[in-house]
Amino acid sequence: MYISKEFQKYKIASIQYCYGILGFNNKLRLIGLEKSEKIKCALLSQNKKKDVIANDENIPLYPEQNKEQNNETRQRKRKQVVEYHLKVKNNMNRLQSEIFNHMNRLEGTLENYDLGIQKNPKNSNYYNNKANVLEKMNRLEEALENYNLAIQKNPENSPYYNNKGIISYMEFVAKVLEKMNRFQEAIENYNLAIEKNPGDSRYYYNKALNKINRYEETLENYDQAIQKNPENSNYYNNKANVLEKINRLEEALENYNLAIQKNPENSHYYNNKAKVLEKMNRLEEALKNYNLAIQKQGENSHYYNDKASVLEKMNRLEEALENIDLAINISPENSDSYNNKAAILNKMNRLEEALENYNLAIQKNEQDQYYYYNKANNLNKMNRLEEALENYNTAIYKNPAYADFFNNKASILDKMNRLQEALEIYNLVIEKNPEDPRGYNNKAMILNKMNRLDEALDNFNLAIQKNPEDQRYYYNKAILLNQMNRLEESLEYYDSAIQKNPENS
Numbered sequence: 001m002y003i004s005k006e007f008q009k010y011k012i013a014s015i016q017y018c019y020g021i022l023g024f025n026n027k028l029r030l031i032g033l034e035k036s037e038k039i040k041c042a043l044l045s046q047n048k049k050k051d052v053i054a055n056d057e058n059i060p061l062y063p064e065q066n067k068e069q070n071n072e073t074r075q076r077k078r079k080q081v082v083e084y085h086l087k088v089k090n091n092m093n094r095l096q097s098e099i100f101n102h103m104n105r106l107e108g109t110l111e112n113y114d115l116g117i118q119k120n121p122k123n124s125n126y127y128n129n130k131a132n133v134l135e136k137m138n139r140l141e142e143a144l145e146n147y148n149l150a151i152q153k154n155p156e157n158s159p160y161y162n163n164k165g166i167i168s169y170m171e172f173v174a175k176v177l178e179k180m181n182r183f184q185e186a187i188e189n190y191n192l193a194i195e196k197n198p199g200d201s202r203y204y205y206n207k208a209l210n211k212i213n214r215y216e217e218t219l220e221n222y223d224q225a226i227q228k229n230p231e232n233s234n235y236y237n238n239k240a241n242v243l244e245k246i247n248r249l250e251e252a253l254e255n256y257n258l259a260i261q262k263n264p265e266n267s268h269y270y271n272n273k274a275k276v277l278e279k280m281n282r283l284e285e286a287l288k289n290y291n292l293a294i295q296k297q298g299e300n301s302h303y304y305n306d307k308a309s310v311l312e313k314m315n316r317l318e319e320a321l322e323n324i325d326l327a328i329n330i331s332p333e334n335s336d337s338y339n340n341k342a343a344i345l346n347k348m349n350r351l352e353e354a355l356e357n358y359n360l361a362i363q364k365n366e367q368d369q370y371y372y373y374n375k376a377n378n379l380n381k382m383n384r385l386e387e388a389l390e391n392y393n394t395a396i397y398k399n400p401a402y403a404d405f406f407n408n409k410a411s412i413l414d415k416m417n418r419l420q421e422a423l424e425i426y427n428l429v430i431e432k433n434p435e436d437p438r439g440y441n442n443k444a445m446i447l448n449k450m451n452r453l454d455e456a457l458d459n460f461n462l463a464i465q466k467n468p469e470d471q472r473y474y475y476n477k478a479i480l481l482n483q484m485n486r487l488e489e490s491l492e493y494y495d496s497a498i499q500k501n502p503e504n505s
Helices: 005-031 067-119 123-138 140-153 158-174 182-196 201-209 215-229 231-243 249-262 268-279 283-296 301-313 318-329 335-347 351-364 369-381 385-398 404-414 418-430 437-450 455-466 471-481 488-500
Strands: 038-046 048-054
Touching: 038 385, 067 123, 123 140, 123 283, 158 455, 215 231, 231 268, 249 268, 268 283, 268 301, 283 301, 301 335, 318 335, 335 351, 351 369, 351 455, 369 385, 369 404, 385 404, 404 418, 404 437, 418 437, 437 455, 455 471, 471 488
Parallel strands: none
Antiparallel strands: 038 048
C-alpha cells in the first residue's frame, strides 16, 4: 500500500512529539526532582518493584561527601533537569509547529484545488489531486468521492482507479467489519486499473495485497507483478509471506532468498527468512539470519524477540533472556517482550520473576487475553489456585471463544475439588468445539472422580473416536475398565496404548 512521503513525515513528527513528552517525564522520574523537601521516587526494575520514599536531607547522595557538597550536587542536578526541560519544551514546540504548519499547508492546498475545480470543473486532475490531499489528511470518504469524480471526468486514466483502490483498502484495514463491501470494491477498481494499463506492475501488486485469505489468486497477482517488474524486491517478499501462510515453506524460502538478492540491505527480508527456517526446524540457519537482520538494523526490538524465540527452542535460555532484555531496552513499552521474558523465566522455573514480568506485560497492555492466560498458568504452577482462577476468568471474559481458557479453568476447579463446576466447564468446551477429543477425555476424568463410571467410559470412547491415534485415551480407558473389574478389556486397551506408542511402555 502506497503512503505518501508527506503523510509519512506528518506521522513521524507526531510520534516524535509524543516521545518528546514521554522522554521529559522519564527524565524527571529518573533524577527525581521535586520542589518539596521529600522526594518520592518510583524505582521500577524487572526483578523488584518497590515504592521508595527518599528524604533528600536524611539520605545523602554520596556517603563520603559532606552536606554542603550534597547540596551543591543537588543544585547541579536541578540545573541539568531545568536545562533538559527547556530543551525538550523547545523541541516539542518546534515539532508541534511543524505539524500545524503542515496541516495548514494541506488546508491551503485543498482550497486551491477547490478554486481550480470552480474555474474548470471538467479537469480530472483537480479532482484526483484533491483526493490525494484528502488522503493525507485521513479524510478517506471525501477522498473516494473525488477519485470517483476524477474517473467520471476522464474514465481512460488508469492511475485514478489504482488510487481509488488504495483508499478503499485503507478504509478496509481501518474498519474491517464495517467496510467488507468496500474491500470488494477495491479489488474491482484494481481490475479496472489493470484493464486500462495492463503493463503497470503496481496494480497487480496492490490487487494482491487486497486478496485477504484468497491465497491462490493473491499468488497469481504477485506472479504477474513480478513478470512486469522482476527487480522489485517487495514483490518476492510479499509472495513469500503468502506462501508461508499456506505452509509452502520451501517456496517461501526461495522467494525470501530472491528478495534478499534484489535488495541485500533490507533487514526485514533476513528476519522473515529466519522465521521460515525456524518453522522448518532449521534452527542454526534461523539464528544466523536473525543475526544478519540485527546487523542490518540493530534498533529493531522485534528482531531480538524473534532471536530469543529460536534460542529458547535450542534450550539456550540464558542467551534468550539476554536478547529479550535488549528488546526491552530498545522498546520498553512493547508488552510482548515482557510476556516472552516471563515465558522463558517460567521454563527456567523462576516463577516469581516470571509473575512479575506477566504483570508488566498486562500493565503495558491490559487488553491482551493471552497475558492473563499465561499468568494464570504460572500461578497454577505456583499452586496459587484462587489467583489462577481469577486470571483464567479474565482471559475468558476477553475472549470467550478460545477453548483452552475453559480447559485450564476446569483443570483448576478439578484441583480445588470443585468437580461439578469443572464438569459444567468441560460441557461448555465440548459445545464450543465438538471435534476436539480433549474435551471428552477431560470430562471422562472428572466423571470417573465423581464415580459416574459408565458416563466416563462413554466419554473415553468419544475421545478415541475423535482421535484414534492418541495413546493416552486408550491408556485412560484401560485404567477405568480395570476399576470396573473388566480386566480382559482393560488388558486389550493397555496393549492398544503400547502399540500406539511403544516408547512409552
